[in-house]
Amino acid sequence: AQKVTQAQTEISVVEKEDVTLDCVYETRDTTYYLFWYKQPPSGELVFLIRRNSFDEQNEISGRYSWNFQKSTSSFNFTITASQVVDSAVYFCALTNTGNQFYFGTGTSLTVIP
Amino acid sequence: DTGVSQDPRHKITKRGQNVTFRCDPISEHNRLYWYRQTLGQGPEFLTYFQNEAQLEKSRLLSDRFSAERPKGSFSTLEIQRTEQGDSAMYLCASSATRTGPETDTQYFGPGTRLTVL
Numbered sequence: 001a002q003k004v005t006q007a008q009t010e011i012s013v014v015e016k017e018d019v020t021l022d023c024v025y026e027t028r029d030t031t032y033y034l035f036w037y038k039q040p041p042s043g044e045l046v047f048l049i050r051r052n053s054f055d056e057q058n059e060i061s062g063r064y065s066w067n068f069q070k071s072t073s074s075f076n077f078t079i080t081a082s083q084v085v086d087s088a089v090y091f092c093a094l095t096n097t098g099n100q101f102y103f104g105t106g107t108s109l110t111v112i113p
Numbered sequence: 114d115t116g117v118s119q120d121p122r123h124k125i126t127k128r129g130q131n132v133t134f135r136c137d138p139i140s141e142h143n144r145l146y147w148y149r150q151t152l153g154q155g156p157e158f159l160t161y162f163q164n165e166a167q168l169e170k171s172r173l174l175s176d177r178f179s180a181e182r183p184k185g186s187f188s189t190l191e192i193q194r195t196e197q198g199d200s201a202m203y204l205c206a207s208s209a210t211r212t213g214p215e216t217d218t219q220y221f222g223p224g225t226r227l228t229v230l
Contacts, residue, residue, distance in 0.1 A: 004155075033217055035218070035219075037221075042223075043202070043223060043224055044221060044222070044223045044224070045156070045204065045206075045221035046221075047218055047219070047220060047221075050217070050218045091155050091156070093155075095217060098144065098208070098210070098217035099161050099168060099169045100158050100161065100169055101146070101156075101158060101219065102158070103155030103156045103157075104155050105153070105154055105155050106153075106154070106155050
């Protein structure tokens with residue numbers, strides 16, 4: 001069975017602080033894909049990153065970075081020097097075949113100015 | 114804008130009525146997904162199409178729900194005899210089957226918010 005757990009329901013940080021959002025996944029497949037999406041107050045889910053199971057190289061994109069560790073089944077997301085515009089709900093998702101996607105319950109991030 | 118579009122954006126209906134939502138995917142995407150999202154939860158998978166074929170359907174999906182994708186382009190999701198528990202945001206997403214970094218990456222529409230009174 002596939003499952004994604006985002007244990008942090010809500011996080012508040014002060015602007016310019018760094019923040020890490022945790023994602024732990026479960027799957028029996030050796031080939032799978034992990035995603036992060038951002039859902040701002042406007043509601044539309046915005047794609048942030050996709051990572052396949054064979055690529056454990058960490059990725060950095062501007063203030064965003066992702067740490068993929070198969071040994072702990074985690075795919076954590078760090079925002080450096082947070083900004084108010086980062087306030088949103090962030091979802092981690094998993095798929096193996098691309099037929100079904102499994103989303104976590106999301107982490108609501110509030111960045112306080 | 115060539116993203117995923119959904120219509121209507123909001124729908125209010127009375128319990129027992131039927132409703133239909135439409136999704137227009139990104140034009141070159143052959144895969145289309147429907148999700149339901151309730152407050153405080155992540156998107157919950159409902160069904161999946163590859164071209165015009167419905168290949169996956171959630172076991173949690175009531176038989177009051179039906180989806181179609183004629184000609185493999187736009188899709189409709191119909192809910193018959195709506196219940197108050199059907200109130201949610203209904204999201205559509207599309208993706209392309211091809212190699213490379215875009216494979217299986219879903220792009221979401223703005224959603225249709227359904228309220229059943």
